[in-house]
Amino acid sequence: MQRCAHTDQIRDVEPSAEGCEECLAMGDSWVHLRECLTCGHVGCCDSSKNKHATKHFHGTGHPIVKSFEPGEDWRWCCVDEMLVQDACGRLYEGTPARRRLLHLTGRGDQRPGGAAAEI
Ligand SMILES: [Zn+2]
Ligand SMILES: [Zn+2]
Numbered sequence: 001m002q003r004c005a006h007t008d009q010i011r012d013v014e015p016s017a018e019g020c021e022e023c024l025a026m027g028d029s030w031v032h033l034r035e036c037l038t039c040g041h042v043g044c045c046d047s048s049k050n051k052h053a054t055k056h057f058h059g060t061g062h063p064i065v066k067s068f069e070p071g072e073d074w075r076w077c078c079v080d081e082m083l084v085q086d087a088c089g090r091l092y093e094g095t096p097a098r099r100r101l102l103h104l105t106g107r108g109d110q111r112p113g114g115a116a117a118e119i
């Protein structure tokens, strides 16, 4: 299976904004967000009318974006037009959302009644 050869351009980036930078500046809206893993630029996806994430790729050549949507962790290479796999061949997909769900529902350390003993 073909493997993306651009993963060396992934940096430890901080997202540049809470939403699409360009759309926020224009006062426009978007559908989904993508974060550039080379510089941290946040742009809107191809389902959005302005497609700023793709424009960012064409303008900078930064190849790999990840989903900026809550619970999504997949990465996409704009050069290869394929999902990016990690070193073990797993796709970045699905697992963080499930882990977060388990974290939310798995709390069993509350102790009811303890505070009501003394009046
Ligand atoms: Zn690639
Ligand atoms: Zn945008």
Ligand SMILES: [Zn+2]
Binding pocket: 036, 037, 038, 039, 040, 041, 056, 060, 062
């Ligand atoms: Zn970038």
